[in-house]
Every structure is written in structure tokens, then in C-alpha cells.
Amino acid sequence: MTKRTILDTSGKCCPMPIVELNRAMGRLAAGDELEVLATDPGTRTDIPAWCERTGNALLETSSMEGGFRYVLRKK
Amino acid sequence: MQSMAIVVRDDSYDKLLTPFAFAYLQASEGCDVDMLFVNWAVRALTEEGASAIRIQGDHADQDAWVREQVAKAGLPAEIPDLIRALKATGKVNFYACSLAASIFGVNEDNLLPEASGIVGASWFVNEKAAQADHCQYF
Numbered sequence: 001m002t003k004r005t006i007l008d009t010s011g012k013c014c015p016m017p018i019v020e021l022n023r024a025m026g027r028l029a030a031g032d033e034l035e036v037l038a039t040d041p042g043t044r045t046d047i048p049a050w051c052e053r054t055g056n057a058l059l060e061t062s063s064m065e066g067g068f069r070y071v072l073r074k075k
Numbered sequence: 076m077q078s079m080a081i082v083v084r085d086d087s088y089d090k091l092l093t094p095f096a097f098a099y100l101q102a103s104e105g106c107d108v109d110m111l112f113v114n115w116a117v118r119a120l121t122e123e124g125a126s127a128i129r130i131q132g133d134h135a136d137q138d139a140w141v142r143e144q145v146a147k148a149g150l151p152a153e154i155p156d157l158i159r160a161l162k163a164t165g166k167v168n169f170y171a172c173s174l175a176a177s178i179f180g181v182n183e184d185n186l187l188p189e190a191s192g193i194v195g196a197s198w199f200v201n202e203k204a205a206q207a208d209h210c211q212y213f
Contacts, residue, residue, distance in 0.1 A: 014100075016148060
């Protein structure tokens with residue numbers, strides 16, 4: 001069964017969303033999902049690029065009121 | 076990217092934030108980061124110097140406000156705490172340039188324990204910067 005963890009970086013700005021994303025992904029097992037909530041507009045470029053660079057899957061991206069939501073799957 | 080070298084020369088609080096933020100980002104991805112502090116910035120590698128760092132010049136009166144914004148962003152707002160956080164990643168090395176150390180009063184006795192030592196610029200340029208995947212200068 002897929003395990004999903006939520007990482008709420010709301011209110012934080014670069015570099016912390018990516019720093020915390022790296023930490024959180026490091027704690028997950030292959031196949032686990034991480035749902036990231038963010039308000040930093042820099043994550044719109046940083047998180048897709050991070051996924052591309054690291055080979056982790058970006059399953060969903062969406063905007064929500066006041067922020068952004070990403071769902072990643074660990075490779 | 077496996078390694079990055081950064082040379083830091085300014086010791087104003089706001090001008091230190093970017094190299095530290097970039098180092099934090101790369102270290103969090105497992106990248107080895109080597110930082111050489113030259114000129115006035117070498118004083119950031121002493122307890123007294125790191126604690127005394129302020130915004131200078133035209134924006135000096137906004138020092139407290141900027142620190143509040145940095146804390147809100149999630150970063151340690153004080154330079155000594157930021158240096159400790161970077162060191163705790165296990166991926167960042169801080170070096171004091173020997174020339175700068177000599178000029179600006181930094182020695183082995185007042186160097187922060189987080190610093191890896193006082194080194195020659197030639198060593199850093201050839202063994203760290205030239206070998207790194209990417210170099211940045213601030």
C-alpha cells in the first residue's frame with residue numbers, strides 16, 4: 001500500500017522548501033508519496049526541476065488559494 | 076552536481092544570505108560545498124565577527140526587519156546559527172583565506188570550531204574551486 005506523507009512548507013521561502021523536501025524524501029521508501037504544500041512561488045520551478053534532476057516522479061501539481069500543491073513519488 | 080565552491084568576500088548580513096542559502100540548497104541535495112571567506116568576510120568565521128554582522132550602508136536601518144523576514148522564511152536568522160545549521164548537514168566546509176585572516180585579525184585561536192581551517196588561496200583555487208563542478212563568487 002502506498003504511504004503518503006504531507007510536508008507543509010507554507011510561509012517558508014527559498015531555500016527551505018527544497019531543503020525540507022530533501023530531508024523528507026530521504027525518510028521515505030521507494031514508491032512512497034510526498035504531498036508538498038508551499039506558498040513560495042519559487043517552488044513552481046524548483047520542485048519540477050528537482051524531480052527531473054533526481055529522477056523522482058512529479059505526479060501532480062496544482063495551485064490552491066494562496067499557494068501550491070505538489071505530489072511526488074520517490075523512485 | 077557533486078561539488079560546488081563558493082568564495083565570499085562581503086560581510087554585510089544581507090550579502091551573506093545568498094551564498095549561505097545556495098550552500099544550504101546544494102548541501103541538502105548531497106552536494107559537497109566548500110566556502111572560502113576572503114577580505115572582510117573572513118571575520119564571519121569568528122564568534123565575535125559572526126555575532127557582529129549587520130546590514131551596512133543604505134539599508135542599515137532595516138537590519139531588524141530583514142532578520143524577521145529571514146526567520147519567517149524558515150532560515151536561522153543569526154549568522155552563527157546559520158553557520159552551525161550548514162555545518163550540521165555534513166556537506167559544507169568553511170575555510171578562512173590566510174591573507175584575509177592575517178589582515179583582518181583571524182587566527183586559529185578565534186576561528187569558529189565549525190571552520191575547517193586557515194588555508195592558502197592557491198590551495199583553495201586549485202584543489203577546491205578548479206575541481207568543483209561549479210563555482211560562485213559573492
